[in-house]
Amino acid sequence: MIKLDVWSECDSAGIEWHDTIEVSADATDDEIEQEVKETALQHFAWGYDVIKNGDGDDD
Secondary structure, three states: OEEEEEEEEEOOOOEEEEEEEEEOOOOOHHHHHHHHHHHHHOOOOOOOOOOOOOOOOOO
8 A cells, every 4th residue: 555645735725734545556646646636625615506697587
């Protein structure tokens, strides 16, 4: 197993976080990158809002 320190920071908010994850020793660069992205996304809230289309009909 390979241990990775996944980190991110937001200078404007003064926030920094770290997670340690493990991947298989034979993981490819693409597999490692995918695992890191999935871990990083756990630290971001996201969503969407429906915006009225302007014609008075919200459908």
